[in-house]
Amino acid sequence: MAAEHDATGPADGRGPLQGVRVVELVGIGPGPFAAMLLADLGADVVRVDRPGGSALGIDPAQDLTNRNKRSVVLDLKTHDGLQAALALVERADILIEGNRPGVTERLGIGPDACRARNPRLVYGRMTGWGQQGPLASRAGHDLGYIAVSGALGLAGPAGGPPYAPANLLGDYAGGSLYLVVGLLAALHHARSPGGTGQVVDAAVVDGASHLTSMIHGMLAAGAWQDRRGANLLDGGAPFYGTYDTADGGHMAVGALEPSFYEEFLRLLGLGEDTTLPSRDDPANWTALRERIAARFRLRTRDEWTEVFDGSDACVAPVLSLAEAPRHPHLAARGTFLELDGRTQPAPAPRFSATPGAVRTPPALPGAHTAEVARDWELPDLLALDKEATP
Template sequence: MATTPEQGPLTGVRVVELAGIGPGPFAAMLLADLGADVVRVDRPGGTGLAIDTAYDITNRNKRSVIVDLKSPDGPARVLDLAARADILIEGYRPGVAERLGVGPEACHARNPALVYGRMTGWGQDGPLAQRAGHDIAYIALTGTLGMIGSPDEPPAVPANLVGDYAGGSLYLVIGVLAALHHARATGTGQVVDAAIVDGTSHLSAMIHGMLAAGGWQDRRGANLLDGGCPYYGTYETADGKYMAVGALEPQFYAEFLRLLGIEEHAAARKDWSRWGELREAVAARFKSRTRDEWTALFEGSDACVAPVLSLREAPHHPHLAARGTFTDHGGITQPAPAPRFSATPTAVRTGPAQPGADTAGVARDWDVPDLLKHQEPTKGPE
């Protein structure tokens, strides 16, 4: 078995993940990190993701079997797993799982308590439901992308963190765990429709409130939290690196100005007409020293200033190192599981699951012996 009582609060929960890319695998990784026994159903030939499977850490802490859903007995093998699972996650376009014979109706016929999680960008219905898309298009329509970046430049692309993972994966995980709670109380499963457009829109709830109240302008770089405020943003240093500033409260702002050496600008905090000169003064000061010099100067203060680190630098920061925020497993430096639990600590137990490598163990542990039957892959179009 893949878990023990000391390996996460979801120990004993069984999850079937129908292989895909992006937010679905990340959601399944999070459940696996929390101790669930996640079985990833890989397809013959893989998903087409351009990464060596040995480095795809979104498949850590999982086990993998290969099932060809286009073979005559492929759907039956998935339904066998679904019959023994608590949660199933799929990320196909709407209707595809049904056409393959593993949709919610077929799965619930075998397991009425199953939580069936569906991960898409546009959702299961609506005019765009059948359209292809990626993170950037989903967050564009929600108004989120348009908020990010300088007012005189195109919107800044926040990798695929805001849509795929924050608005997608995390909402899917919240949804399936809430539905699992309901299923265990009532014996009735349900379908969780996690759409990235819904989750990403939900993330901006506070800002919509501020917009309605007149406290947020509907344009980039003009607000307290979007870079428009000179004491909430990033500044270049003498060595071409950056410092991040978030000195919002009066006491933090005062400390920030004192350490920066520009206390004469204290009154500019609430005077929008002086924000331009304040920004110029702050920028000039930061350009006078290197990032490491400023980091040392602000060390130990409540000025709310931090160096902007690269991905390779971050694991070595003293605070993150002390907490073990990153860990090394199998030669790969990676984020450790989060959040943390006092009674059921989590860990990176295994590296990325290799397609089909765990078939025998899953067949035994889940009592699905037919997984061991050889299935010829279905050939695609020539």
């Protein structure tokens, strides 16, 4: 078992959601990540795995989205398995599922069936397309969801296709985080005087679209062009983008404010260059970018990192996933943890009085049946688990 790690602050590392019970129906992508976030913040998350092993296709012991959870194995297609799952639901505050619309209803564990057993239950539904609409029943993945939301069209160079930002923008930012906000808001309502449970319909297309609110405002105000590589924040501005270095590395520049831009030019070695095009006219941006790019190509990434270290030029090295935990600032904050020989991000955000923690390693399917049966007062789980666990 991993050593417990407090994300920050005093207390016992159990987090502000201690006492909140969550049932997670096995899935992949944004649902498990949302459940992990709740677990990191102290919720008691019981993952209902299905017989047959991990859905993600990797060793369950390496699936960090299952940390801080407990697992039971139930076959929801059997009467006894379904009844055991519904018994968990009776004792839960939140349920998370990530199936296509109608699937849990057909299994007998849809919102109506669950809330008939537990009227205060918050039923979280995580999908790409949402519960209604022409595409609701269609298959999909992160890339398609952010494509139709307009978010994908923001990423990439002006002269090429958009690039896929892993599944961070859709699944996790537009999906998981919006689901968690919805679940906690609905839980607050359910626990208020006269409050009831409800269904939270979290769709990646909705969340990803909502993330573009500021950009839509700028577009309406005429301060944003509806194309890539032509705007202040999409790499169009030469003072907000990335540059190659002599060793094949990259530096990220975010010198938006005039004072930061002056500091940037000074340290880059262009502060006294009177021939440098003005940044205020977008017609100069291509020429200005070429001048800046030429300077960056003169030194390595590490050399430029040293040049800009300690300044307000808003310049940072572009690090890989393996390099990021060693960055001095992230190391000082404990942004990453090394537990059981595995590097992983620490819980976030941080709380001064009720910090979250990594309390347990990724839950293996069916590993916690006895604990859950005891803590949730469901002795029948033990017999079912012996039948269902591979």
